Amino acid sequence: MSDSSSAKETRWRALMTSAQQGDCVAYEKLLAEILPPVRGFVRNRVFDTGAQEDVVQNVFLSVHRARHTYRSERPFTPWLYAVARNAVTDYTRVRMRRRARETSLDFDVAVDPATLPSPPHEERLSPELSRALEQLPDTQRDAVVMIQLEGLSVAEAAQRAGVSAGALKVRAHRGYRALRASLGTGFDDA
Amino acid sequence: MPERSTEALLQELCQDLTPVRPLGSLRVTACVLAGVFALALAASGMLGLPLPGLTSGVPWRSAAFLALLLGLGLLAAGGLTVALAGAIPGRDALECVGRRMAWAGLGVCIATSLGWCLSPGALGGGEVPLAASLNCLARAAGLALPPALAAGVFLARAYECRRLMGGVWACVGAVALGAWAVHASCSAGDAAHVVLGHVLEPLAVAALVGALIAPWLRRDPVREGAV
Structure with a gap:
């Protein structure tokens, strides 16, 4: 830390x-x-x-x-x-x-999207990746998001999650594997 | 929802602030649970019921008996750990350890019970000793009541998330603790009685009772369905 x-x-x-x-x-x-x-x-x-x-x-x-x-x-x-x-x-x-x-109805939202705060990493995520991330178990999604999107080190991410660094690496690895499985070969965990 | 309403909410929360007494530490709570369980055992001894290890007829030599003792012990410690650690935010690592112990204990209990019952001649004449097993079930439940109540008091004051699972684990853990003491003191050594009265019945009843009482542990019903 x-x-x-x-x-x-x-x-x-x-x-x-x-x-x-x-x-x-x-x-x-x-x-x-x-x-x-x-x-x-x-x-x-x-x-x-x-x-x-x-x-x-x-x-x-x-x-x-x-x-x-x-x-x-x-x-x-x-x-x-x-x-x-x-x-x-x-x-x-x-x-x-x-x-x-x-079933949701499609309609034009009155709010101008430009006035809404933009999520820091949203522009980097494709809809497919967002959906795949949402389907991950919470612990795996957190590990992937903290390391890949928020740029935290493994130690920082482990401290935030309240688990050991080894456990966090395992969660992240399982998350990458699940993402790779749902997205095909396009996802690289490097 | 616009962001400024979040700022307004924070202002309201600050105005609503009252001093709070921090929840007791897990270590102290574990000591309280151990203490009330020891008291329950002592009371049981004073009532003339056999105590763990003090009965001459206990079949300590059997490997299946010892495996069940280990399984019930793991399930008791793990179940209570999951319940207590899961009720405090940020204790995920401890909860994870407890969950592994509990599942390992349950696995040992199930595997040993199956192995013992399926071994040739283990079930004797095939009669189910229901009355004797209900007697052991009642003793296990009696011994489990004080630690279960102590865990319930802790859970009622703790974080309200995952309270159903917390209630179930606390009940299963406490009853496994009672069943462990009964198992270590019961002189009956036949597979049907041990599996039914020391493992299956107590754990099934504990899971059911835990699921039924867990919603009553909810301290603050406002939180439900907020989003």
Whole structure:
């Protein structure tokens, strides 16, 4: 882990501990600081731009409701990303269920797409790759997204996922294999 | 949803902030579970019921008996670990270890039960000793109740995600713990009784009860179907 992320981790831990004691200023600061990484995390996993901000808000509601489950002696980042991952999983489940029983109508959206925030990696993903990524199990998708799209090192990604580097490599490898199987030979895991 | 509403939500959350007591650590919770289980064993001993290892008739020599003891032990430790670690965000690695232990324990129990029952002459006359097996089931359930309640109290206060699976694993783990103690103290050594009363019945009942009570552990029903 780099010095800056280590310093950030230490600061977030301290802010969260203060927030648990009812310090509103520390909590406000913490939420403001974690908003950009949470948005990035969600946008790299939820490819429906209309739902991304809903999921971000659900992450923050979960963080608020589950704040008593954080313990100050444990790292904060894996705790935060576990909450975020669960919110994304909930969204994916609800969407799958809805997709199974509903048919969407094609209509022009009144919102100008140019005014919407563009996901950082969306332009790099083809619709086929997005679909294939969505079909991966959560743990494998997270590993692939963190390493290939967010550019994290294996150690950083493992720290964020709360698992060992070896376990993360295995997840990523399985993810690559599944992507290769669903996309044919066009996908390269290099 | 426009981004500014997220900023407004964060403001509301800050205004809504109240001090919270952090959840107890997993180590302390594990010690509490071990403590209440020891108390349940002690109470059972005071009631005149046999204690693990103290009964002269326990067939310790049988390999199948020891394999089931190992399987139930792994399932108990693994099941309770999955339930507790899964209720705290960010403890995925520990949860994964617990899940492997639990599945390994379950695999050992199933393989040993099958192997033992299929071995020639293991089932004797083919009678199913239902009354005796229900007696062991009741003892296992009685011993499992205190640790299951302690795990339930922890789960009710913990993170609400995957609560159904947490409830099932906690129930299966606690009942496996009770069944482990019963298995180590029961003097009956025939395959039909051991497999039915020490493994199949307790684990099936535990999975069913866990699935039934898990929804009641939900502390905050607002979260459902939010997206």
